Amino acid sequence: MPHYPDTLLFIDGQWTASGDNRFIDVVNPATEQVIGRVAHAGQPELAAAAAAAQRGFAVWSRMSVFDRYKIMRQAATLLRARVDTIAPIMTMEQGKPVGEARIELLAAADTIDWLAEEGRRAYGRLIPSRAPGVTQAVIRTPVGPVAAFSPWNFPVNQVVRKVGAALATGCSIIVKAAEETPASPAELIRAFADAGVPPGVIGLVYGTPSEISETLIAHPAIRKVTFTGSTAVGKMLAALAGSHMKRATMELGGHGPAIVCADADVELAATTLAAAKFRNAGQVCVSPTRFLVERPVFGRFVERFAALAAAHKVGDGLESDTTMGPMANVRRIDAMESLIADATAKGAEIVTGGHRVGNAGYFFAPTVLSGLTGDMRIMNEEPFGPVALMCPFDTLDQVVTEANRLPYGLAAYAFTGSGRTAARLRDEVRTGMLTVNHLGLALPEVPFGGIGDSGYGSEGGTEALEAYLDTRFFTMREY
Ligand code: NAD
DSSP: OOOOOOBOEEETTEEEOOTTOOEEEEEOTTTOOEEEEEEOOOHHHHHHHHHHHHHHHHHHTTSOHHHHHHHHHHHHHHHHHTHHHHHHHHHHHHOOOHHHHHHHHHHHHHHHHHHHHHHTTOOOEEOOOSSTTEEEEEEEEEOOOEEEEOOSSSTTHHHHHHHHHHHHHTOOEEEEOOTTSOHHHHHHHHHHHHHTOOTTSEEEEOSOHHHHHHHHHHSTTOOEEEEESOHHHHHHHHHHHHHTTOEEEEEOOOOEEEEEOTTSOHHHHHHHHHHHHHGGGGOOTTOEEEEEEEHHHHHHHHHHHHHHHHTOOBSOTTSTTOSBOOOSSHHHHHHHHHHHHHHHHTTOEEEEOOSBOSSSSOOBOOEEEESOOTTSGGGTSOOOSSEEEEEEESOHHHHHHHHTSSSOOSEEEEEOSOHHHHHHHHHHSOOSEEEESSOOOOOTTSOOOOOGGGEESOSSHHHHHHTTEEEEEEEEEOO
């Protein structure tokens, strides 16, 4: 078993325990064993982190963008060099296969590089004036110290999108990462610190989530809030941010429709969508969930998809032949069992899976359900687990209505051989992101975010930087 480190808070450039020496246990979801612990911040640590972020902002925002860029690129280089050490740590705390952890870390390094580069191009502009001698300029300045709240499903990726964009624009940031997966994000922050990010520019805290968010969002030093997690918590934090007039980015839940038309390459659709569904044991905000399949190809698609689901080797992510790890925590097992029990009680059929695997560890079988109806909870609530819901459709009107039925609008998928159908889905499916005939989401250079109950703001592309910049106007008349 690789070594799993305890995690401390990172405040003002120092790794520190809390004053009252409180810790939270960390559990390996594959074994249910306590493998380590993480320091629990109290009010003194949060106050120190906020004060440090204010000082860090004064230093970092005045540093030239070229110098910031060089430090960020060095952090990416360090992260790549440490992949073999950090990946098993992520697997032990989160559960995902170590190969998926490696991909996440390498993608995080790419994200840092891209945001660092793009930060050099966060230009303002000159607006031609109506009068001679008048200069009119749009100036973009960093919004200020940021409070960031990130979840446990992608412990590093969810943090790096926030830290990378904040640093690239000259902001400082305090991260509250997930208490369940604390050590791998701490290694990300260590890479930034080792690369030369000055004290106070990045803080890392853990503790009681509601206490930390209520304290930091209300703190006068904090100018922006960014959160990734459930819609329910997102609405609370957005309201809190609003009451203090803080800018906010909310990356929340989804219930992704995946539309497979009769004119699609069914084999391509099944293999591509099954890979997307069972990645990270389905604990992905953009996971495809409702599979809306045109009736002539429904049977063929479900059969192929279910075979791919059943072929998974579910096990400890540290074992090399594991293709799907455990659920990250016991709450997901409880949620899966209760959603599936509700659906089957109302007439749904289990095509494959539908149950826990083994006696220890939070393992759940890749699951495919059919015979679904709109009154089932699973058709309305985000399952956030390895379950695919198979629903036939007959007309394009019908499938657009079903895709748009829920208040979410995060990611949607479609497979079709028709450009006309693709264009109609592009125009009519209410979603933040639509990917047709391939998996094309979440690259650093493209926007990433939802609409409706899936939140607002973007964590990719140039839009990711917009979220951390104030737009100001300057005009002057020479005489
Ligand atoms: P949750 O909403 O309680 O927690 C999600 C994250 O938010 C956790 O990291 C948690 O520490 C943090 N959080 C919770 N309350 C908070 C508060 N008051 N202030 C600040 N942070 C707070 O949910 P959970 O049980 O961990 O997961 C359940 C659901 O969350 C899932 O079903 C899924 O819908 C959603 N989720 C979404 C994502 C995503 O990537 N969008 C990631 C994880 C969880």
